Amino acid sequence: MIRAILLGSGYVGTYLAVGLERIKKGLVGKYGIPLAKYPLPYKIEDINIVSAYDIDSSKVGKTLFDAGAEIFGKEYDLPETLKDIPIKKGIHLKSAEGLPIKATGLEEGRSVKDAIDELVNEWAELKPDVIINVITTEEGRAYKSKEEAVSAILDGKAPATHAYAYAATQYAKQSGRKVTFVNAIPTPVANNPGLIELFNETGAIAFGDDGATGATPLTSDLLEHMAQRNRFVEFVVQFNIGGNTDFLALTQPKRNKMKENTKSSMVADILGYDAPHYIKPTGYLQPLGDKKYVAMHLEWISFNGFRDSLFISARINDSPALAGMLVDLIRLGKIAVDKGLSGTVYEVNAFFMKKPGPEGAKNIAKTHAYMQLLNWLGLSRYQ
Numbered sequence: 001m002i003r004a005i006l007l008g009s010g011y012v013g014t015y016l017a018v019g020l021e022r023i024k025k026g027l028v029g030k031y032g033i034p035l036a037k038y039p040l041p042y043k044i045e046d047i048n049i050v051s052a053y054d055i056d057s058s059k060v061g062k063t064l065f066d067a068g069a070e071i072f073g074k075e076y077d078l079p080e081t082l083k084d085i086p087i088k089k090g091i092h093l094k095s096a097e098g099l100p101i102k103a104t105g106l107e108e109g110r111s112v113k114d115a116i117d118e119l120v121n122e123w124a125e126l127k128p129d130v131i132i133n134v135i136t137t138e139e140g141r142a143y144k145s146k147e148e149a150v151s152a153i154l155d156g157k158a159p160a161t162h163a164y165a166y167a168a169t170q171y172a173k174q175s176g177r178k179v180t181f182v183n184a185i186p187t188p189v190a191n192n193p194g195l196i197e198l199f200n201e202t203g204a205i206a207f208g209d210d211g212a213t214g215a216t217p218l219t220s221d222l223l224e225h226m227a228q229r230n231r232f233v234e235f236v237v238q239f240n241i242g243g244n245t246d247f248l249a250l251t252q253p254k255r256n257k258m259k260e261n262t263k264s265s266m267v268a269d270i271l272g273y274d275a276p277h278y279i280k281p282t283g284y285l286q287p288l289g290d291k292k293y294v295a296m297h298l299e300w301i302s303f304n305g306f307r308d309s310l311f312i313s314a315r316i317n318d319s320p321a322l323a324g325m326l327v328d329l330i331r332l333g334k335i336a337v338d339k340g341l342s343g344t345v346y347e348v349n350a351f352f353m354k355k356p357g358p359e360g361a362k363n364i365a366k367t368h369a370y371m372q373l374l375n376w377l378g379l380s381r382y383q
């Protein structure tokens, strides 16, 4: 069994829990889970989400069944087992500032250190193998050293993601249990030298940063297609407009910048030159809901100076795309700790993340990264 904790019980977290329980009940197939057709040491059915955390006071104290009913409606076939997954109070650190959320946090009326200690004690009882971060995207910086990281976190000057990452390392240190922290959001953790030093030191692992779903992995593979044929890419346009709260949060410039940072790193890495590009989430339009509108446009120079162009228009369900990947990331998190690894694991990050850690690591095409990942697992694509 793999015991998992969810930080954030929004769309992605809830879709993940609902999808997992529906798979366990045999209500739905395993599509959208990249490694579902390979024999891994852990089955999808082995995953057990033991608790979720949130800071939205309308969710804290409820269960993921309630969160599911809120999103999918009461008519939807929601497994009763979701009632066993509580939504506990997390650390806020202003991550919801400026959003239409009445927030509450464990740090209210006490120090950040005391709040982290309480969380670590809870985790010592919940015994997670994997902790998944899918909270609202927040601004955050990289630290040069673990000392710089710890002082920013304990002084309350770091984002909630960093407080959670630190809590994961303290849980590993104090309980002696191995844990993987999956950072599926852009706030840097795997690309954060100060935090990775802490993960290494405590024998814990961080995967990250920012789950690669939707248009960004497709753009990376298209760029590789151009690079392999030596076509000179003149520019890349890729934007999304969505109607979920993630898109609403990304209308705030500081949060949007974090996303742009994780999305744009691939152009120069894959092409070998930095073709002019506009790659970022651009807007919020409520009626689109979770099914975002994606537009892509590339232009390139071909043989004898001819110019070609490509246009893509798509509507993509945003949250299920990441939720399916998280099913594998949870299993890989457990596999990585079983292998005795610590720090971060590039082979996993390169396929699943928009900005694969460690800091300075290459952002390669996902088609290549997939082969590398299979190789790391001792599997082969065309066997």
Ligand SMILES: NC(=O)c1ccc[n+]([C@@H]2O[C@H](COP(=O)([O-])OP(=O)(O)OC[C@H]3O[C@@H](n4cnc5c(N)ncnc54)[C@H](O)[C@@H]3O)[C@@H](O)[C@H]2O)c1
Pocket: 007, 008, 009, 010, 011, 012, 013, 053, 054, 055, 056, 090, 091, 092, 093, 095, 096, 101, 134, 135, 136, 137, 138, 160, 161, 184, 185, 186, 210, 211, 212, 213, 214, 244, 245, 246, 318, 319, 320, 321, 322
């Ligand atoms: N395809 C995708 O949907 C995709 C891909 C890559 C990354 N992401 C990232 O995943 C994250 C979640 O996306 P979503 O669509 O579920 O957003 P969402 O707004 O529906 O959910 C975020 C949840 O986190 C909670 N939260 C905020 N601050 C918190 C804190 N400090 N502690 C605990 N909970 C907190 C919010 O109350 C909310 O319930 C976002 O950061 C997004 O950028 C999503």
